[in-house]
Amino acid sequence: MRAPRPFRRELIATWGFVARNIHLTKRYWGWELVWFVYSLTSSLAVAYIGLGTERLSGPGVDGNYLTLYLLVGTLVWSYLSQIFYVISEMVAWERWEGTIEYTFMAPSSRLTHLVGTSLFAVVYGVARTLLILAAAALFFDLNLVGADLGAATLWLFVGSISFTGFGILAAVMPLLFPERGVQMTNVVAALLLLISGVYYPVEVLPGWLQFLARVSPATYVIRGMRGAILEGRGLGDAARPLVLLFLGGLAMIVFGTWAFSLAERYAKRTGRLKRSG
Amino acid sequence: MDALSIKGLKKRFLKGRKGEVRALWGIGLRVAPGEIYGVLGPNGSGKSTLVRIVATLLLPDAGEVRVFGYDVVREARKVRELIHRVSTEAAFFKKLSPMENLLYGARLYGIPGRIAARRARELFSRLGLPPERVGKPMEQLSRGQQQKVAIARAFLHPPRLLLLDEPTTGLDPRSKREVQELILELREREGTTVFLTTHDMDEADRICDRVAILDEGRIVAQGTPAALKARVSRDGAEATMEEVFFAVTGKEWRDDESTEAV
Numbered sequence: 001m002r003a004p005r006p007f008r009r010e011l012i013a014t015w016g017f018v019a020r021n022i023h024l025t026k027r028y029w030g031w032e033l034v035w036f037v038y039s040l041t042s043s044l045a046v047a048y049i050g051l052g053t054e055r056l057s058g059p060g061v062d063g064n065y066l067t068l069y070l071l072v073g074t075l076v077w078s079y080l081s082q083i084f085y086v087i088s089e090m091v092a093w094e095r096w097e098g099t100i101e102y103t104f105m106a107p108s109s110r111l112t113h114l115v116g117t118s119l120f121a122v123v124y125g126v127a128r129t130l131l132i133l134a135a136a137a138l139f140f141d142l143n144l145v146g147a148d149l150g151a152a153t154l155w156l157f158v159g160s161i162s163f164t165g166f167g168i169l170a171a172v173m174p175l176l177f178p179e180r181g182v183q184m185t186n187v188v189a190a191l192l193l194l195i196s197g198v199y200y201p202v203e204v205l206p207g208w209l210q211f212l213a214r215v216s217p218a219t220y221v222i223r224g225m226r227g228a229i230l231e232g233r234g235l236g237d238a239a240r241p242l243v244l245l246f247l248g249g250l251a252m253i254v255f256g257t258w259a260f261s262l263a264e265r266y267a268k269r270t271g272r273l274k275r276s277g
Numbered sequence: 278m279d280a281l282s283i284k285g286l287k288k289r290f291l292k293g294r295k296g297e298v299r300a301l302w303g304i305g306l307r308v309a310p311g312e313i314y315g316v317l318g319p320n321g322s323g324k325s326t327l328v329r330i331v332a333t334l335l336l337p338d339a340g341e342v343r344v345f346g347y348d349v350v351r352e353a354r355k356v357r358e359l360i361h362r363v364s365t366e367a368a369f370f371k372k373l374s375p376m377e378n379l380l381y382g383a384r385l386y387g388i389p390g391r392i393a394a395r396r397a398r399e400l401f402s403r404l405g406l407p408p409e410r411v412g413k414p415m416e417q418l419s420r421g422q423q424q425k426v427a428i429a430r431a432f433l434h435p436p437r438l439l440l441l442d443e444p445t446t447g448l449d450p451r452s453k454r455e456v457q458e459l460i461l462e463l464r465e466r467e468g469t470t471v472f473l474t475t476h477d478m479d480e481a482d483r484i485c486d487r488v489a490i491l492d493e494g495r496i497v498a499q500g501t502p503a504a505l506k507a508r509v510s511r512d513g514a515e516a517t518m519e520e521v522f523f524a525v526t527g528k529e530w531r532d533d534e535s536t537e538a539v
């Protein structure tokens with residue numbers, strides 16, 4: 001059989017990664033349901049803190065505002081962390097399945113592998129978050145009249161790019177450390193949750209944590225989303241941070257891909273891709 | 278041009294703090310196009326390591342490995358287009374069906390899903406995979422059925438050099454025969470070169486044009502099965518491959534037996 005043209009082959013391979021993950025999602029539907037219920041209930045529980053605070057502290061607190069504030073944080077976090085996990089665990093997942101050597105032996109490029117996985121992560125994350133949002137709308141009286149949804153969408157898009165970069169960078173860990181790698185990526189995700197102001201303004205954190213908050217892309221995405229949804233801040237105000245976040249995200253993807261290829265070489269030199277057999 | 282040429286190949290692994298394992302220690306061999314070349318050797322002698330290096334999954338420490346002239350380190354992408362490796366253990370997404378696994382594999386090689394699905398169905402029926410299994414999760418298949426799917430996957434995008442790491446281990450005699458026939462037929466029809474490892478001496482004798490016997494990372498014997506058997510035969514009696522194996526690896530099991538008897 002004749003070899004397909006290189007570009008066409010990479011396109012088909014990209015779809016191969018996406019389709020494979022769709023198949024996996026279907027076959028593991030029980031777990032999908034569990035995670036969905038888990039994300040939904042934890043988002044709802046966090047959002048109810050808004051109404052609860054009003055009840056506890058009296059009318060000085062705007063419970064609806066606080067609820068929306070928390071809901072934006074928890075939904076954006078659930079979306080971004082989803083992207084992060086899907087990408088950063090792609091190596092660990094295939095090692096567990098036992099397919100890693102098969103995938104790494106294929107003639108398609110590693111960039112295709114990363115792009116295909118990221119593409120799935122974004123599409124899957126959007127679908128899941130919209131579902132959670134729709135469900136949450138049944139529980140709360142969400143008032144989005146003043147929101148700038150266009151700006152919010154753009155923030156989410158640019159945030160996806162920077163978290164893709166972050167995920168690729170984190171995916172290096174499981175390549176270098178077959179056992180500890182996934183543990184490390186989980187610690188990274190936990191740290192991001194603490195420092196990025198998901199449930200509170202970062203200004204309440206101690207100084208050194210605020211410093212860390214500045215290097216987390218999630219800080220900017222969540223702040224930008226709140227500006228767009230709670231205060232109706234349009235693109236005019238957000239242009240500069242959006243461009244910076246976008247460029248930072250691209251730089252991280254390029255750097256992450258490069259680091260990944262170095263780590264792949266290291267793994268193949270030391271026999272860490274797969275140990276037994 | 279050789280289908281596979283290996284010169285001075287060395288590979289060691291670090292074990293713990295200071296220990297190291299010399300998995301391969303100065304391997305040299307050449308495989309001609311269309312040849313079926315077998316590698317035999319005791320457990321841990323380096324067979325899988327050798328196959329992995331050819332498959333671009335491990336980088337050599339020293340030496341040179343070329344597949345149809347392409348260097349496995351510097352021209353890995355080119356090599357990957359020409360090879361396929363079937364491993365001992367089933368490298369599948371366990372919850373996905375044979376068809377879903379093959380679609381994924383085919384697309385990695387640039388074969389569109391529609392064409393891949395048709396070819397996969399042909400291959401499954403030729404290999405005798407029951408049709409009702411094609412849509413069921415891999416984990417519900419028997420070891421032999423999984424191995425057949427792995428071999429079908431290798432033929433989706435027929436490689437010029439097929440690497441088989443113990444392709445028939447764990448198969449019943451009938452399935453073993455079917456797989457062997459398939460390998461022979463593939464060589465006949467497509468001129469595929471096959472590089473395989475095995476613990477089955479009869480298999481090596483039956484289907485390999487030449488074999489190398491590996492022991493502790495070195496080649497201790499190499500040649501056609503007939504020549505090797507002639508080399509160890511005594512008193513004109515025809516030797517078996519098993520006798521060759523014990524003779525050249527120095528692990529004469531009769532030795533142990535006779536010392537026990539004393």
Ligand SMILES: Nc1ncnc2c1ncn2[C@@H]1O[C@H](COP(=O)(O)OP(=O)(O)OP(=O)(O)O)[C@@H](O)[C@H]1O
Pocket residue numbers: 270271272274275276277290291298299300318319320321322323324325326327
């Ligand atoms: N990824 C790895 N990391 C560390 N050591 C390894 C690795 N792969 C192989 N080894 C070591 O290299 C040696 C050769 O192993 P290899 O798997 O190549 O043997 P084999 O001939 O295929 O054995 P078997 O017949 O049991 O399959 C063994 O001592 C093994 O422990």
Ligand SMILES: [Mg+2]
Pocket residue numbers: 277324325326442
């Ligand atoms: Mg082996």
